[in-house]
Amino acid sequence: VHDRTGAAGGTAAEVCAAPLRRADLHASVSDPALDTMNFLNEVTARHPGAISFAPGRPYDGFFDVEQVFGYLRGYLDHLKALGHAPEVIRDHLFQYGPTAGRIRELIAETLRRDEGVDVPAEAVVVTVGAQEAMLLAVRALITGPSDVLLVSSPCYVGITGVARLLDVTLGTVEEAPAGLRCADVEAAVLAERGAGRRPRAFYLVPDHNNPLGTTVPEATRRELLDLAADLDILILEDTPYRLVGSERRLPTLKALDRGRRVVHLGSFSKTLFPGARVGYAVADQEVDDGRGGRGLLAAELTKIKSMVTVNTPPLSQAVVAGMLLAAGGQTTGHTQRSSAYYRRTMSATLHELERHLPAERQRELGVRWNRPDGGFFLSLQVPFRADDAALARSAEDFGVLWTPMSYFHPAGGGENAIRLSTSYLSDADIVEGIARLVRFVEAEAARTQKGQPTW
């Protein structure tokens, strides 16, 4: 039928294929959240002089490239001190290594020292950032279209991304102005069940969350664990901002978890080394294989990891291990300076906001914000639609950037709020940036009061 004597023809498929249509690609690539982030990136690129409260970027002033050489050397020396032969040490660095990771024992030890979380090394899976850990946990737990993942909303775009990627149905629990309410979680679970769906887990970031910057109080943490037991669901606890926050840390959900209800997700990206991309999942839940065998959920996550990245780069694990060992097996040994830094930039930002907008003016304008004592983010309620058009005006006319809170609401909402990131700006930029932001807010408020359209 076709003449395909290619060796003779020599000009294989000369005619260029017609373009693929994006509509013929998987829905994950047309995620509206990604398109809005693109808009933010474009506005940022168009206004290089603007002061940006948008990116949740770790401060890098404490990094030094020479440290990487030292930490890598420290890990290799450690392996030598353990009595490993040179070829074994070489394999630790160069070969693939076990899919669950080479430094599980060290991470388990770090969790004991940093957090009082006591789990066996077998419960730990080392991942390429917490993003992969989310992917593994969601993939394991969601088996089909009637399973639902509940998320505290607004929420981190990474978890909505995983849901999109895996065609997983999300249910949202809107965080109330006073904070997350267990009654709302319970209502959401019961509503899903009433609709014939099966909520498997509830995802949240209990400490200094992205995007709101709120922290769940200890009483609510305990209540949430009791609720999870009562309702027979799991909790996915994500903790990226945990050790860059308040001096007075609350116990993690995992530290309080007596019933193995919590799958704990962690990352060293905000605390040790973003460019290593090392995170982890702690999954000590028992799994019954139906043939009399018992294993840990971590082993099932490891199988899934073999289909995603096979291994977290042993090179990255080696450098992170070197960092942990240098601080006596603790993350907190590295985070004192940086967490103090983040507390200071947050406090400076809040101070500037108060200075420009004292209580009375806040009431008049209808502006309010929360007051985190650390972490990267705070949220600001404003009396106008904080949408892309408003962001464009803010950049163009006032030279200040921020992130619309609506980007973080998977089911709509957040139209009158913005996320401010305070993680990496200098004192001077904070002073000038908040001055600009307040001018923008005043102008928008005036514009809205005058009945102008807020397109």
Added chain:
Amino acid sequence: VHDRTGAAGGTAAEVCAAPLRRADLHASVSDPALDTMNFLNEVTARHPGAISFAPGRPYDGFFDVEQVFGYLRGYLDHLKALGHAPEVIRDHLFQYGPTAGRIRELIAETLRRDEGVDVPAEAVVVTVGAQEAMLLAVRALITGPSDVLLVSSPCYVGITGVARLLDVTLGTVEEAPAGLRCADVEAAVLAERGAGRRPRAFYLVPDHNNPLGTTVPEATRRELLDLAADLDILILEDTPYRLVGSERRLPTLKALDRGRRVVHLGSFSKTLFPGARVGYAVADQEVDDGRGGRGLLAAELTKIKSMVTVNTPPLSQAVVAGMLLAAGGQTTGHTQRSSAYYRRTMSATLHELERHLPAERQRELGVRWNRPDGGFFLSLQVPFRADDAALARSAEDFGVLWTPMSYFHPAGGGENAIRLSTSYLSDADIVEGIARLVRFVEAEAARTQKGQPTW
């Protein structure tokens, strides 16, 4: 309803959750291929003295941990020579960096030098090994249950894993004894269409494939490209063993591709540094967004990557870049010794097989094998069921391990074949290992002829 005054109670969820049932987890974790690999791992652990032709492990005798320090330094010096300020260099290593990767330009240049593949840097997405590249490509192209991915079978377990993870329907094109036939690919595409499904792409490893060790001849490559154009499908070309093979390399499908039919997947794991976990996808296909915009498929894969790993570790990219730069921007500068090594171990294995089993004995027994001129694998047809029970007898009674070919057949088949990996054994192990293997094959053949059960 529930008493959840947790702060007072203090003993949140004391009762341990009932175990999860594996049947309530996603099907990917009960993949039979993974269970069989577990069996292989168990047999291997039970017989530490056995000589193993099972793992496709890169030879590491040419690695030296000190090289890592040098390559990292080389990359940093390169950035300095380009005129980057110290804080920019620091960011290259420590910060997340762009999702599509920091070293796309260098990889595009390497593809030009190594392979004569000329694509813009924007067509490259740097990934955590080729595994993530497969995941991105399959996720982009398969939009729902009526879309099908065709694979050359037997095939690499990584691609079946991706299909399992994403609930993607696989169609198989069995490789004929004389090699892959385009007529079979065409028949498979037409059969899928006849059944109302939409085959989007055909996945294959054209060079020294895993598990068979076969290489697709140049004429078939050209024919395959013409067929892809005629049938309007894409080709996923995976190339892990490409630069560790024959001295006489055939052009890649991508080098012959004039119609942008080929999404090319690559890895530095077998050529430069397994422990860096750096791979890439080349996707220069145009995508029409339906609103007048045009972009490359690589940009869509990048969006998906933001939901999987966010970034390939910049640290890993830096070391790989240092290695490429040290060899004048070429992979081949590093692979001469290792590819010669693999050719030698392959040749030694083939020599031992011939020595023990001359042509006449091969015919009597009903044994035959292919004769790759490089790469990691060869396949052996045997006159008995090469299943787990046979593998257990081989380990127990003969002290030699191999991989059942059936592990690599997603739709059944391969029951009378085994995969031998020759990539990392010493000469002495090859001589002794093949002697043991031949004793095992002779014993099984005798056992089968005597009509014994082959449970």
